[in-house]
Amino acid sequence: MPERGERGEVVVSMRGIVKRFPGVVANDQVDFEVRAGEIHALLGENGAGKTTLMNILYGLYSPDEGEIYIRDKRVTISSPRDAIELGIGMVHQHFMLVYPHTVAENIVLGLSSADFFFPLREVRGKITEFSERYGLKVDPEAKIWQLSAGEQQRVEIIKALYRGADVLILDEPTSMLAPGEIEELFTTLRRMAEEGRAIVFITHKLDEVMAISDCVTVLRRGKAVATVEKSRTNKQHLTRMMVGREVLFRLRRKPVEEGQIVLEVKGLHALNDKGLPALKDLSFIVREGEILGVAGVAGNGQRELVEVITGLRQATEGQVVLLGENITNCSPGEIIGRGVAHIPEERIRMGLVPGMSVAENLILKAYRRSPCSQRLFLNHTFIDQHAERLISEYEIATPSKDAPAKLLSGGNIQKLILARETSEEPVLIVAAHPTYGLDVGATERIRQLLLEQSKRGAAILLVSEDLEEIMTISDRIAVMFEGRVVGIVDTAGAEVEEIGSMMVGAGKEQERGRS
Amino acid sequence: MRVRMEKRLIPSRWMTLSAPILSLALALLVIAFVFLGYGVSPLLAYKRIFVGAFGSLYGLSETIVKATPLMICGVGLAIAFKALVWNIGAEGQLLMGAVAATWVALYAIPDAPAVVLLPCMFVAGFLGGAFWGVIPGILKAKLRANEVITSLMMVYIASELVNYLVYGPWKGAEEWGFPYSSKFPSSAQLPRLLGTRIHYPTLILALLLAMLVYVLMMRTKLGYEIRVTGENPEAARYAGMSYFKTVVLVMLISGGLAGLAGVGEVAGIHHRLRYPQGISPGYGFTAIIVAWLGRLNPLAVILTSLLFGGLLVGGDAIQVALGLPVATINIFNGVILFFVLGGELLTRYKITFEWRREE
Structure with missing residues (x-):
């Protein structure tokens, strides 16, 4: 030079x-x-x-x-x-x-x-x-x-x-x-x-x-x-x-029909790990085929919201209703059984068993049911086929289905988790920071997977700090600040500046007055 | 010079297999100095141990006798350790199994024929050990009480309970004042292999259990849950597995198995309940080493239990032949555990030494 x-x-x-x-x-x-x-x-x-x-x-x-x-x-x-x-x-x-x-x-x-x-x-x-x-x-x-x-x-x-x-x-x-x-x-x-x-x-x-x-x-x-x-x-x-190739920056999205209400959160309250109120009177709905983006600066209750919906944290007040049935404070296992998928924020700490094989990681949610298992026993023939199928379908780059999952790169770990969470056709997908830390290629692939799922009819709650991501793929945007939803706007016609100022609490008073 | 520890991504296959053997070899090397300290040639001592344990039919049969309870307890502990539940109380669970079996044999249905009585004793023994294991399990799962401490304390309670029984209400009338219960009816005594003390039904049970537990861990839903919980408890919760259920079941099974070992000892060897050290010279504790040296693989535990059975028998042999104190064999066990755990660490981490040059 x-x-x-x-x-x-x-x-x-x-x-x-x-x-x-x-x-x-x-x-x-x-x-x-x-x-x-x-x-x-x-x-x-x-x-x-x-x-x-x-x-x-x-x-x-x-x-x-x-x-x-x-x-x-x-x-x-x-x-x-x-x-x-x-x-x-x-x-x-x-x-x-x-x-x-x-x-x-x-x-x-x-x-x-x-x-x-x-x-x-x-x-x-x-x-x-x-x-x-x-x-x-x-x-x-x-x-x-x-x-x-x-x-x-x-x-x-x-x-x-x-x-x-x-x-x-x-x-x-x-x-x-x-x-x-x-x-x-x-x-x-x-x-x-x-x-x-x-x-x-x-x-x-x-x-x-x-x-x-x-x-x-x-x-x-x-x-x-x-x-x-x-x-x-x-x-x-x-x-x-x-x-090494061109990437589309805008993912096109057709407006969805008014579908059935899949998830309804009513007046939800919950505490954080320190025992302080993290969610304060939170309400919103997500419909079939809809992606609701939850925007906000980290630490404003998003994590607690995700955990309450998936059963990992107790709600102190309020209700979580799935397809008309009250699932508030049900066990995580029961909520999984009702078709709620969860793409966790901390994918390695929570979403993965690093020392176990890719195939065993792929059945983490489905292992209880046929055909993964019959009565007390796991069906290894099925589990192996299942792994081979998902690895090729979701393009997970791994040396083999038997390789320990910890050997995979960040993007491939996330693909593994998505494969596991979406292949069972869930009714609701709770996705927390699904593309955090991922490269352009993997990010694009994962957003497309989420869009495909919503097209199939899944309701998706997308929690992300990446405003661009939320603007790109969600239909409506709920902005969280200090444990409350300070406003819900349609993505079409929403301005980044408007959402940005709601994220730091502006417009809070007026929103509270409105509800 | 600086020392650094780096985590290995995948421990090599060669190392995984050779580490326990190397650990054992190094442990023997260190113990050699103990023998030297007593003025005994280590080579002679090792030869005596080996010959004592494996060199004669009698020695071999005694090795198998001692390996049997080690195998059953070790297999059970392997399950618990795999789930990261540190059950240190197999010794107490074994004693409770012996107590339950004694109650069945002497008080509940002493007149039943052997085909009914013996199976009932094993079932009762399992339940007794399981009960003793479940208590620390529940305390851990519900109240986060450290199971290392609670399960160990349960050993002392069990031990004192046995003492109370054999000195008190269960003391046999025809036992010359010894702290023994009455002798079991012959229908409550396990058959032995001709001329030896090998109570073969228990041995067969031990081998079957090792295989069953292997299948349980690798092929069943419960085994899968245990492995996931041990590898990443957070992921287990996320996957909807119940931590309570896993911990309690694991303690139930490992406690129950230790209880079965206790049944084998009273029904196969002593034919009565005795004072605690008379029933088990610490099988439940030695089984911890047996399980680790077998890398928590139930099939490998078969081999390691035979090894430690041999060590117990060989230890007796050198006490007698070379006049070494009883504690020698405890040192043996301790040093081996130390090296086995050290070897475990070295297969997971790479240690590099750097000699720096100042620039």
């Missing part, structure tokens, strides 16, 4: 990086360079090898081949400690914070330069300094569990800065932020870049790449496709590089 006067020096240079995992080459001869003062997007579908590449730079994995140079000096990074010493910091997708401790305590944790006694004195001042300089608002005395995802992320960023990071890697940093918080993050990042720090921004969202980055490296199936300057590219071009 030719040197240009306006661009900073090359801070990080990774050359010919190869990393193999059982069955896959996660990084295949990848070259990657980052310069001081630039925001460099690392774009690619899930499983393209973005996180692996950055984990290598941060010392979490050691590469099988290849060399890393930091400011033209060859280095071996065998642990995050080495990386930190070299001025590399990383903010992971899942934060690495100690929840019962304060912000200041978390920042000082593991810091080799900290004083043995009263290590916090100096820290507080510095936190305030970083806060002001970069607009990272956070209270040093707050406990981590009290903070929102956005604030926790700020703590992680400050932690990295405190350790002297001038190369900051952020793994999917916007995935859990509200629209307003994303803007604040971008402002912070720009300011840090202006000061000469290098920012690596891992993402699969094109809008973000176009909004924030100076430079983009696209990875596809472990290989670096190209590095381009943002000003010389556009979304279509990037998509083509990322997926």
